[in-house]
Amino acid sequence: MAKILIVEDEADFSDPIRAYLSRDHHVIEVVTNGAEALDRLRFYKYDVIILDWMLPGMPGVEVCKQFRSSGGTTPILMLTAKGQTGEKITGLDAGADDYLTKPFDIGEVSARVRALLRRPQAVTGNVLKHGQIVLERDTHRVTRTGEEVQLLPKEFALLEFFMRHPNQVFSAEALLDRVWASDSEASPETIRTYIKRLRQKIDSKDGPSLIHTVHGVGYKFSAGESKSG
Numbered sequence: 001m002a003k004i005l006i007v008e009d010e011a012d013f014s015d016p017i018r019a020y021l022s023r024d025h026h027v028i029e030v031v032t033n034g035a036e037a038l039d040r041l042r043f044y045k046y047d048v049i050i051l052d053w054m055l056p057g058m059p060g061v062e063v064c065k066q067f068r069s070s071g072g073t074t075p076i077l078m079l080t081a082k083g084q085t086g087e088k089i090t091g092l093d094a095g096a097d098d099y100l101t102k103p104f105d106i107g108e109v110s111a112r113v114r115a116l117l118r119r120p121q122a123v124t125g126n127v128l129k130h131g132q133i134v135l136e137r138d139t140h141r142v143t144r145t146g147e148e149v150q151l152l153p154k155e156f157a158l159l160e161f162f163m164r165h166p167n168q169v170f171s172a173e174a175l176l177d178r179v180w181a182s183d184s185e186a187s188p189e190t191i192r193t194y195i196k197r198l199r200q201k202i203d204s205k206d207g208p209s210l211i212h213t214v215h216g217v218g219y220k221f222s223a224g225e226s227k228s229g
């Protein structure tokens with residue numbers, strides 16, 4: 001699960017990208033102009049930004065420049081109808097990580113997004129293991145001692161997030177920010193409910209919970225013997 005911001009004013013382009021990437025269980029948000037994009041980026045964290053060059057008002061390349069100069073490090077995939085090398089260089093100079101020329105194959109967008117997510121600062125690996133718990137991203141499957149565990153999509157997303165950030169403490173607010181959509185109605189209470197349900201599903205009856213409560217701070221996934229691959 002990754003949180004992806006699409007900045008594109010033409011629904012003919014953003015709709016298919018949103019639909020395609022949603023199938024990979026990503027959380028997708030779409031804004032239609034640069035000012036709105038910069039606004040979102042000030043307040044919320046995303047794992048990848050898909051940024052169109054041609055936008056009403058501020059062009060995508062300017063959004064990219066401003067975001068980078070404000071310290072933003074999120075990987076950016078630029079979309080553009082401009083195929084010339086000069087434009088490509090301008091985009092990359094402005095701080096874009098990758099570049100795709102319209103019209104593009106939708107599978108190509110997905111492949112580029114996956115490549116950006118594989119970068120070290122982002123999520124890595126498709127199979128995560130911790131003790132008896134195995135989480136497979138591709139098939140959206142979780143098993144405990146080989147037995148399949150049925151998780152709701154958000155329970156899965158939360159578990160994946162914990163397994164990718166073992167031994168780090170996250171407050172309920174931080175989990176909301178990183179795992180839920182920005183416009184979600186969820187509250188810290190929602191997080192508590194999800195964590196309770198997740199514990200019931202993944203913890204063994206006699207051992208300590210994999211998700212530790214750090215009193216007054218938040219939650220931590222304990223991963224003494226975890227590995228990803």
Ligand code: CA
Pocket residue numbers: 008009010052053054055
């Ligand atoms: Ca556009």
